[in-house]
Amino acid sequence: MREGPQSRDFVVLDTLAEQDGCSQQDLAERLGINRTIMVRLIDRLEEAGHVTRTRNPANRRSYVLTLTAAGREARDAMRQAVSDRDARVTAALTPDERRRLDELLGKMLPEPEQPAVQSTEYLVTQAHHRLRRHGDALLGPAGLRTRHFGPLSALELLAPCPQQELARYLAITEPSAAQVVDELVQAGLVARGQDPHDRRRYALELTALGRERLTSVRAAMESIAAEVLTILGGGPERELRALLLKLISPRA
Structure with a gap:
């Protein structure tokens, strides 16, 4: 699930409306947004005239952010769009x-007692980012990322299979599948061979190294699952899983 084009802009403006004058670093930490991404986001909002950024008098190495009148107007205009997207996302x-999903997701973010944002779309995305960063840190030494788990696991089950079938299985676009497959081929984890059913197409298979690395990827996924279990506890973790599955299940 991806955030809508205004989602991060809205949550930053909405948070500043409630806590004006906070530092850029504090805002990034509170919202769970990568600092580099936050810098680019604030650059865009400042250029649009929605925030001002000044040196923090208490720490000249940091900036203090202030919401402008135009920023407040933009925040109000975005609120309905965010609400409409949330309604579509949670229609099931x-x-x-x-409400329960928002509560559980809020516990996955910084300051779980008082979530800064009430957008389900945003909470889902930020919880995903937090867990993905954890997985990426574990897999980085092996040259892998969390996003490689799905394709490697799928190919263990489906191979040999064409790239189009892999994309359908993972419910991603073919360009997205092509990008991640290219990464895995370059890393020597996946091989492209001839499709035995159609020689005009490639068939994807795991290499011996790919099967070996899949063990590391699974260990990282187990670590992520353990982190969620630690944060939420067994019952709420199962409840969150059930709600997310209901959220993404195809509707009749």
């Missing part, structure tokens, strides 16, 4: 289920 859930 009852109101009580949506």
Whole structure:
């Protein structure tokens, strides 16, 4: 699930409306946004006239952010768009289920007692980012990323299979599948061979190294699952899993 084009802009403006004058670093930490991404985001908002950024008098190496009048107007205009997207994203859930999902996701973010943002779309995305960063840190020494788990696991089950079949299985676009497959081929983890059913197409298979590295990827995924279990506890973790599965299940 990806954030809408205004989602991060909105949550930054909305948070500044409640906590004006905070530092750029504090805002990034509170919202769980990578600092580099936050710098680019604030650059864009400053250029649009929605925030001002001045040196922090208490720490000249940091900036203090202030919401402008134009920023408040933009925040109000974005609120309905964010609300509409949330309604579409959570259409499969009852109101009580949506509230419970937001509550559980909020616990996955910094300051779980008082989530800064009430957008389900944003909470899902930020929880995903947090867990992905954890997995990436574990897999980085092996030259892998969390995003490689799905394709490697799928190919263990499906191979040999064409790239189009892999994309359908993972429910991603063919260009996205092509990008991640290229990464895995370059790393020597996946090989492109002839499709035995159609010689005009490639068939993808795991290499011996790919099968070996899949063990490391699975260990990282288990570590992520353990982190979620530690944060939420067994019952809430199962509840969150069920709600997310309901969220992404195809609707009739």
